[in-house]
Amino acid sequence: MSDSILGLDGIPAKSINGTGEISNNGDFSGEMSNNGVIITQSTKPLPAGVTLPLYMDNHATTQMDKRVLDAMLPFFSVKFGNAASRNHAFGWEAEEAVEKSRQQIAKLIGATAKEIIFTSGATESNNLALKGIAEMYRERGNHIITQATEHKAVLDTCKRLEKYGFRVTYLPVQADGLIDVEDLKRAIVTEGEGKTILVSIMFANNEIGVVQPIAEIGKICHDNGIIFHTDAVQAVGKIPVDVQAMNIDVLSLTAHKIYGPKGVGALYVRRRNPRVQISAQIDGGGHERGMRSGTLNVPGIVGLGKACEISGEEMATEAARQTELRDYMRNKFEKALDYVHVNGNMEHHLPGNLNMSFVYVEGESLLMGINDIAVSSGSACTSATLEPSYVLKALGLGDDVAHSSIRFGLGRFNTRAEVDYVSDKLIDVVLKLRELSPLYEMVKEGIDLTKIEWAAH
């Protein structure tokens, strides 16, 4: 049994439930359990540059950049005009700001300003792209190709299109999370009513950070006269995206993943070679070239443009910095712990993403031990479904390993001190939970867990 003390570099006198109640007044180490095992309490002060709670979940959303907020503020008050008001200065001012944003976005992805359609966010962009293209090109064919680890905004939209009579192929991913382009080629139907009209493959995955071979996919699509849509929410502003070089026809992006506001996104829709048409899914005043009616969210759009501008300017240095921090973090885990592994291809990978499995430790208990750090677990226990991530399962991971996975999402505001704090704390919690883990003990004794007949429950 354990008699080691595995106290953590935690918060002085702060309880684990995050209420900030002082339960033992910083003198906890004197009151150990009979195992001498303590998980979170510690009297050690926080390292310099670290404040709690600590945010490291930047694939979910990002903190707005102060520069973005400053750009937006006037458009909430004095510059309140409707960008569709053509006959007075208030409208012109708003329209000018909107057009500037279009240019900022277009520049970041190699498009032209006229090809940018504003939406309420990437979920709407994905819905508009898939449903709008399916509807517009239905006479050409009824086959759509996507892949297993897409975001639900794509997968569930495809499910709905299936109900409407479209046939959808969901390509599998390989163990590293990438699709096999040969699978794509094989899935394409070039003739008849069942002709493939649309391929939708995400640029970078939100859970495991892998970057799909987008340029290769784009070329295959164009060679076959198929429209290529990509959900580029996690990629835009983080890694180079060029709709021309990569043969992307339609692309979804959103502001809040790049330090902009929530509730605003865009859809790039190619205007030439080929000209892509999309059936509107929201009817009204015919805004956005008739593809998306509704009064424009001018402050949000200004924020999105500014966020794109900053991301573009800082991409090279920021990507290098985050990649270095990510690899540093990974090395720390691999040095301190056995039975850990990264999920997803690490060569074709987002700079700020690290998805690791801490095998023989259950994810929710892991998160409970790092309660003041915001990261994501591979299991969706909090949604009460207890289902492990479908993305990790698509890689072929067992439920038990998927349950033991943590997604770290490094962002613009994370520092090396924070990375040190998070990794040290996580290592301590994993060590402690493995002291508690019957699976870890059994594996250490050389028992093959797959050979055990687990009692079904």
Add this chain to the structure above:
Amino acid sequence: MAYSDKVVDHYENPRNVGSMDKSSDEVGTGLVGAPECGDVMRLQIRVNPETQVIEDAKFKTFGCGSAIASSSLATEWVKGKTIAEALTISNTDIVKELALPPVKIHCSVLAEDAIRAAIGDWKKKNNVAETAGVQVAVAAH
């Protein structure tokens, strides 16, 4: 998810963590749950053959905080009880003590199963007949 103070306390200071010699006749071992379900509990008891009193209990659990707390609490409760008394511990007692929310009730069920499995193992080793009461209780869930 918000955890009750008692769950947090057991998670932070788990009681009776450890292992006993599985091969000893005095030790009963219960291993319940499955890795793919995200919960595996191992509860072990050392029983005095004369008095049938559980003199010591140890656990190890792979699972969420509520699963850890349920098994930790189970070891506290069975210690000092006779095996007959220990068999009266039900999952609802654990739910109540730890204020488990509905989605975590399965953790308490697993802890009750672990107690029963450990006692069953000890009985088997020591050729003690299962009592009717136990079977009824098992059938009840």
